[in-house]
Amino acid sequence: MDFAGDAYRMLEAVRAQRPRVHCITNHAAQAFTADVLLAAGAIPSLTLAEEEIESFLSSSSALLVNLGTLDEQRLKAIELAIPLARDLGLPWVLDPVFVERSETRLTLASALLAHGPTAMRGNRAECGALAQGGDERAPLADKQAPVVAMTGQVDVIFGDDRELQLQNGHVYMSQATAIGCALSALIGAFLAVEKDALAAVASALLVWGVAGELAGEKAAGPGTFRPLLLDAVHNIDGADLMERAKVEERIS
Amino acid sequence: MDFAGDAYRMLEAVRAQRPRVHCITNHAAQAFTADVLLAAGAIPSLTLAEEEIESFLSSSSALLVNLGTLDEQRLKAIELAIPLARDLGLPWVLDPVFVERSETRLTLASALLAHGPTAMRGNRAECGALAQGGDERAPLADKQAPVVAMTGQVDVIFGDDRELQLQNGHVYMSQATAIGCALSALIGAFLAVEKDALAAVASALLVWGVAGELAGEKAAGPGTFRPLLLDAVHNIDGADLMERAKVEERIS
């Protein structure tokens, strides 16, 4: 499978089709998430208002549900948006931020998983908190979210009885806020243009990881890294992906 | 009319008088909007709390009403702030974000226009959604907001039976979030120091457009563009405006 080629084809589709991604996401991630989507060629919207969720979703191509700064307004927005997304046939991504630190959030995330997100992305601690019986992967991938991306120093993507490992990225990605949150939105943009969910998730992660490397090599710290990461998402081309992709399929 | 000279005079007045601009604006735009006002020499405030709107407006020189992420809290804040601004004699700017994507918001924006904002700024889709009978300009300019700025690749400003066209700016301005939102706040700062609303709006747009060019020439993408844009607003001088201004008056 030509991961880099596929990823580039999808990125070009995002740039050409400009999918609208509605993001229910946390306070601290909103502005950066919108910037990442714009840099990739997609169009973000962020409203949480009950009266407006339907209008915005009706003209969107994907939905992000991020559980950070989970207040009453977000809870209501999520409750409305998920059945709507299903009715509209929109792909949706679950990002279970900090479920390992809040019982309320863990309970909600488990309930949302039962609604079958197209994909879930979390770090090892978040995926671990959601795993039943200690297995970080099987229960999620097999029964609920068709595709799960567990990101970290090495990213693991599993679904469809397949497992991919991706080793792109940069240490600054763990030293700046909302990097994972924004990736989850980018996954939404890729799902909007590609029906093979596993391929879409892997492609978004590859673009993000390679953009991180390009930015990290120019940055002098996690501060200058952030604007450079947006530049890299905007400027990245097929050759960057081809030369740098470190993706491996593991036979299970 | 010496647009560049006027714009520079007003920018210097903002830098000297440090007007306070109270901003009711969307989540994703709050931090950047505050930074733009500070970079220009103005002083931002952002509270949405019912109990505090009056205190903050009483010590402000202009008000921004931006309809992005329009939730109940923002609705109440807007409802309180607009009559207060009128009573206090403060100029106020309406920014009808995404009215083309939400019926609720379009209805509200139309109602707010009837309260006579000093100026309105929107992109072509937003102004189009608000236009009656398909004419993007006349209904707004003639009856309600005295001055309307419709921004895009070419900015059009109309009001007082006059129409200006402005061709400054940079493509990155459409590839980063909250750029238009922050411009609406900057218009507020200019209205705080200049009674001729058309001149104030044109000057804010000119400063913003030229700052965008200065930043765009140094940036490597829409990420590095943002901090450079703030630098440019802070550093811009009369010569920059003089050399680069592309403003044209059209006789109607």
Added chain:
Amino acid sequence: MDFAGDAYRMLEAVRAQRPRVHCITNHAAQAFTADVLLAAGAIPSLTLAEEEIESFLSSSSALLVNLGTLDEQRLKAIELAIPLARDLGLPWVLDPVFVERSETRLTLASALLAHGPTAMRGNRAECGALAQGGDERAPLADKQAPVVAMTGQVDVIFGDDRELQLQNGHVYMSQATAIGCALSALIGAFLAVEKDALAAVASALLVWGVAGELAGEKAAGPGTFRPLLLDAVHNIDGADLMERAKVEERIS
């Protein structure tokens, strides 16, 4: 007293121990505050939801209470968090943003001071509004917050019958939003690793001020200053602090 040496020892402790700092803070400061904590090695959380405050505080090492954009949600979060912080023995920092512009906020800040924050940080106008009888320092330091940092061109720190003056920093720190707010969170991180509150506050201010100088020397304006400030917090070492520290103890 070796201020620079102490400050570096504490910064290294933050980097090694990675304290969790829960931040109740204003909209515009949330993302940058989280970035500053991450750049320093600490771990931020930002939720305001009533149901989650307890879980997050229980696994935190310090609390920030910032009064900016003070809405009902923040009021409830503050009301819950302060007694919890006391029960859990967590240090907490009060940042009385804009109390000089809102009677509601001033009344609340005075009430919160009576609950004995470990430290308070404000600018001259904010501290002035809270001072009784016009003395900006004595009433706060003696009776309520054990340590008060009044920041500005010169920072003054008082508490324990001692007074320090710190002259590090850069003018861009007053031309970008949330710089003071983020410093208050950084103080929280230092209080999490150091029991001597006066030393912790002074150290956080010294690290921040020197990081500001390092960033300011490279920046071309207040826009590029912000990412460079994060880089500087991440990269700063003992030699930077040693060479640049301008701290003076005043005998009272």
